[in-house]
Amino acid sequence: MKLYGVTGWKNAGKTGLMERLVTEITGRGLSVSTVKHAHHSFDVDHAGKDSFRHRQAGAQEVLLSSRNRVALMTELRGADEFALEALLTRLAPVDLVLVEGYKRDPHPKIEAFRAETGNPLIAPGDPTIRAIASDVPLESDRAVFDLNDTISIADFILREVGLSGGRP
Structure with a gap:
């Protein structure tokens, strides 16, 4: 699987990109496929639901399955956060994994930047x-794209990872 990241400060436009x-x-x-890093606690199910009750009871992992989707939740219960590399082994094979966040990891990335946030590059x-x-x-020693020029950004990423994907 090829891997490419989208990084940047909060409200820089990462998720939209x-x-x-x-x-x-x-x-x-x-x-x-995508991997998104969250800097905060989050929940994908809700109090009272069966899967929530299983986790609350102490289950290490809860796998939800239906004819539409499968979700695997792992409770770390004080253990260290999984490294990106370990998370990638849990994904089914795809052509490209796009990673949002993980700015300190060594994979290649494009930085989303919005001037109005006041954050430095x-x-x-x-x-x-x-x-x-x-x-x-x-002005930069790197390629600079308009944040909304999705086609050019996609072309760049696909060239970077060595994938060809012709426009329909």
Whole structure:
């Protein structure tokens, strides 16, 4: 599986870019999975539901399955957070895995940047960032794309990972 990341500070446009990239790349006939890092506690089920009750009772893992989807929840219960590399082994094979977050991991990335957030660029100090997707023109030693130019960004990523995906 090929791996490419979308990184940036909070409210920089990462999730919107990820969503557009998944739509664009799958529309070209390639299979894509995503991994999203959350810096906070989150829940995918709700109090009172069977799966929630199983976790509350102490289950290490809870697998939910229906004819529409499968979800596996693992309770860490104080153990260390899984490394990205370990999480990737749990995914079914696809052409490309897009990773949102994990800015300190060594995979290649594009930085989403919005000037209005007031945050500095991460790219100057991080050689794993190969390009910047920005809402304002920037001078950089990396490729710079308009944050909304999904087609050009997808072309760049696919070239970077060595995948061909012709536009429909």
